[in-house]
Amino acid sequence: MKRYVLIRLLSLIPLWLGISMLAFLLSNLAPGDPATVIAHRLSDAPPSEEQIATIRREYHLDDALPVRYARWLGSAARGDLGISYRTKEPVLKELATHFPATLQIACAALVIALAIALPLGVFAAVRRGSWIDHAARAGALLGASLPSYWLAYLLILLFALALGWLPVAGRDGPGALILPALTLGLGTAATLARLTRSSLLEVLGEDFVRTARSKGLSETAVLCRHSLKPALLPVLTVTGIAFGHLLGGAVIVEAIYAWPGVGNLLINSIYDRDYPMIQGFVLFMGTVFTLISAAVDLSYAWIDPRIRYAKKRPIGR
C-alpha cells in the first residue's frame, strides 16, 4: 500500500509540470496584450505606444517566453505564484480569499447531487423497468442536458421571483447558497444517478448476489449488505472527479449569481489578460483536481485490495 501511495504521489510531479506549461502557454498565446489592458484601465482614453511600452517594461513582458516561464516556475516551486496584474495582490492570497466561496458551492452542490442521485439510482435499479425507473432515467437525461446558465435563470425565476423564497444573487446569508448549489448540483446528480443505476444493476446480476438470495436473505439484506458497497465503488470514483469539475466548472454559475468565487476571479483575469492570476488559477485548480483524483484512487485501493500494484514477478516463475 505504501508503495502504491508513493508511486501515485510521484506521478503527480510530471502532471504538475504539464499543467504549469499548459497554463503558461495558453494564457500567453491568447490574443491580447496585458500592458494595453492595464493602460486602458488606468485611463478612459486609448493609451500611447510609450505608455504601453512603460507598462511592458514594468511587468517584464518583453522578456522571452522561456525566460518568463522559467522565472514563474521557479517562483511557483517556492510557493510564490506571483502578483496579480489586476489587483496587485499576491495570486496565492487572491486564490485563498476566493476559493472558500467556490468550495462552499461545490460542497453544497455535491451534497445535493448525492442526496438526489443515490436514492434515485438505487430505486431505479431495484424497480428496473417500472415507471419509476423510466421517470428517473428521463429526469437524469433532462438534468444532464440542461445548460447551467438556462437552469440558473429558471431557478431564479421560480424561487426568487415567483415564490420570493431565495435571493437572486450575492452571498448574503445561507439562503444565497441554495440556488447556485442547486444549479451546479442537478447536472452532477443526473450523471451520478445514471451511474448508480447501471452499476447496481451490474452487481445485482453477479453470482454472489444470486448466492445470497439462494441462502434466503431478504431483498433488503441482499441490497444493503452485499450489493451496495461494490456498486458504489465506481460511483465513488466519479464523485471524486465530479467534485473536481464542480470546483473548476463553477465559472458560469458564479457569474450569473454574482458569487465571489474563483470562477468570477478567473473571468475577470481572462478579460484583463492577468497572466499570473490565470496561470496561478490553472495550476491551483489542477493541483486540487489531481489531489482529489489521487485521494479517490487511494481510497479505492484501500476499499478494494485487488487494485493495489502487485509486485512484479520474473517471467516463468
Next chain:
Amino acid sequence: MFACATDRQAGSEDELIIGVRADDYVVEPLKSKLGMYPLNAQICEPLVRITGEYGIEPLLATRWERHGNTWRFFLRPNVVFSDGQPLTSEAVEYTFARLVKGDRAGIYQHTYLGEYSVSVVDDLTVDLTPERPNQHLLEQLGHANYSIIAPGTEPATLPVGTGPFKLVEYRRGEWLKTERNEHYWGERPGLRMTFRFLPDDTTRVLALQAGEAGMILDVPREQASTLRTQAGMSVIEAPVGRVAAIFLNIHREAPHDLLANKNLRRAIASSIDRRTLIEKVWDGNGELIATIGPRAMLGDYAGLVQGFIIDKERAAHLLAQEGWLPGTDGVRVRNGRRLTLTMIAWPEFDTATLEFIQAQLATSGIELRIVRSPDLASYQARIEAGEFDLDLEAPNQNDANPMFLPALRFYSKSSSKTVRYFAPGSSFDAIIEAGLATDQRDETMRLSAEAQRVLVDEEAIVIPLAGLKRISAMRLGLHGFSPHPSLLNQRWDTISTQR
C-alpha cells in the same frame, strides 16, 4: 431599505441599492480610482462639474481665471472632507502630486500636468500650469479621475473626499456601500447608496424585478421593452452620450487596403439603412445622428455635419465607377479580386447588429467577413495590428472638451496607437491644431464640427450609425434621478423618495 420589495429582506428605509455592471475599479496604491472611475460614487469631487449639456459648472472651485497657460482656481470656502479636514489648496497639490507620482506610464499626459504644475497661492487659491500649452484643461478637469482627495489619504485604502457620500464598505466584486457625508457642503442627499456589482445583464434585471435592487444601470436593450410593460417599473433613457460608428481603415497596406478608396467608403456608407437598424434590431433604443459624438458637444454647429442616408443606387453607381462589377454570386469583383472586407467590433455589439450590417452590405455586392472578439483585449490586439477594414465602436465622451474624440482618434500626432489607420492627413490636422489652440469654447465647437464634417461627409472615414442611450430602470417611488449622458458624471445625490 428602499430596494426591499418583499418581506425576506430587512434594512433601513433610506438605502438605495443600485445594480451595476462588473467591478472594474483599480485599487492600487497611488493609482487607485476606487469610488471614482469607472463608476463615480460621488465620494470625491473634482474642481469643476460637467453638466448634462457638456458644459462646465463650479464644484470645488467656485471660479477660475486664466493667465497664459496658468489656470487659477478659487476654492469653495468652508468645505471639509468626510474625515473632517478642511479643503485647502494643499489638498489640490496633494491630489495632483499623487496622480503624477503614480503615473509612471504617463496616463495623465493628456492634460500635460507634471511634477511642478501645481502652485499654492493661498489657502483657497491654487494655480495649475500644464507643462505644455493646454487650452482645454478646464474641460478635462471635470473627469472623475481628477477628483480631489484629503491630504495624507490613499484611495486604495479609503477614498476620502468632499462628496455627498462617504465610503462605508467596499468588497471587491460584491458591493460598494456608502453613507451620507455629514460634513457635505451642499444639500445632503436623500438616500445612501449601495452599488451592487451584478455583472450578468439578466441577473441585474431579475434583481430589480425581485426587489433586491431599487435601480439598475445598463439595462440590455432587448430587456428594456419588457421592463417598460411591467407595473411598478420605470425605464429611463439618458441623452445620447456616445455614438455607435463604423471607423474605416484608410491605410494602404494589403490585404486591408481597399478602403483607401473614398468612393468605396461612400458606397459602404450609402448601403446601410440606419433607421431600420435602430427600429428593428435595437427596438428603437437609439437615435439617428450624423456626428461622431454627442450633438450637445457641438452646440449650434452640430448641423454642419450632414451624415449619410441610405441610397443603394448611389452605392451601386460608386462601386461601378471604381470598376467593381457584380460577380456570379452577387459579390462584386475587380480584376479577379472579390470585394471582401473584414469587420471587427467592440464585444458589446451583438451578433444581430453585426449580421444586419453584413446583410446591408451584401445587397450592394460587398462581402463582409465578421471577426468577433470575445473581449476587449483580443479586440485591441486586432485593431492595433491593423487586421480589419471596418471597425465598429461606440467611444465615450467623458469630459467636456469638444475636440477630444476628433483629436484623439484622427489627429496624426495623437498619442493613440490606432490613429495611423484613420488619420486623414495634414489639412485635417490643421483644423485640429486650430481647435486645440483656441481658448474660445464656441470656436472649439465650430472647429470640432468642421473636423467631424471632414471625417463624415467629406472623407467618409467614419460612418455614424446611431446615438446610444444608456438605459436605467428603477422601481416607482424614486424621484430626482436625472440621467447624465455620461455615466461617469451621473449624480446620485439628487435621488430621493420625496417629490
